[in-house]
Amino acid sequence: MTNPRANGLRSVADQSEDERGGPGSILSRQSRDHADLDALMRAYDAEPDADARGRVVAELAERALRHAFAEETVLFPAYRQHLPEQGEELTAHIEGDHQQVNDLLEELQDADPRSPDYDALVRRAFEVIRHDAHDEEDDLLPRLQQVASAEELRAIGAAWEVQRRTAPTRPHPRVPRRPPGNALAAVPLAVTDRVQDAAEHLAGARGARRAAAAGALAAGAVLAVLAARALRRR
Structure with a gap:
């Protein structure tokens, strides 16, 4: 000890x-x-x-x-x-x-x-x-x-x-560091960040057209998760 x-x-x-x-x-x-x-x-x-x-x-x-x-x-x-x-x-x-x-x-x-x-x-x-x-x-x-x-x-x-x-x-340096401001800002930022992540990843490997499609799918998946969480909190 x-x-x-x-x-x-x-x-x-x-x-x-x-x-x-x-x-x-x-x-x-x-x-x-x-x-x-x-x-x-x-x-x-x-x-x-x-x-x-x-x-x-x-x-x-x-x-x-x-x-x-x-x-x-x-x-x-x-x-x-x-x-x-x-x-x-x-x-x-x-x-x-x-x-x-x-x-x-x-x-x-x-x-x-x-x-x-x-x-x-x-x-x-x-x-x-x-x-x-x-x-x-x-x-x-x-x-x-x-x-x-x-x-x-x-x-x-x-x-x-x-x-x-x-x-x-x-x-995102300009996002508040405390709730509820940071939690509220996180919803759209999480979506846009994942769209960018998916687009950048696939742009290097498979081209911009597939990247855009993957970005849209990533955004939809994140929104679905966030919506499910919001429903559970009601």
Whole structure:
């Protein structure tokens, strides 16, 4: 067993899955996602080819943006609910970091991986992402663990996963960081992002005509999912 950190809390990184509340707990889901993001950052470091590095950054950006959106719509409101005296302060700092990451990823979205400035921009984004992961695993998540039951942590984790899967996939720095503004904006953005994703993917492989058709199908699929969710909430 690892000793508590200086704040008196035991980091999620030092806990077993059972201690976190099981694989569906928000603690376990966040920790796995942080590990996936870290693996992509290490893959970037190990990749010598500029174009391949650009593809790694594009994948990292999508994962990081989905992760952050799920935090802002599910996890951070849970902090403010369960920790009313601390939640505001705890989440405000990371919301600022999320805004910075969105700004950096928007720049990277149109940047040339061969540009002399590209790597420095990527590493600034990596620094903020890693800092957030440590803050969450060493401080925020253990604080939530102290006041929420394992069942509550699993319920938060399930809601977080739904939002992560249906979140926008591209940076949108001007979208509000808090509900209900971010949740309302996510509906059309999730559709348009997936249309663009499908179009770009197929344009390179099969041509623009098929890409447009795939984009329309992707939009229809996303709208169907969102409509079904809306009906379940009635």
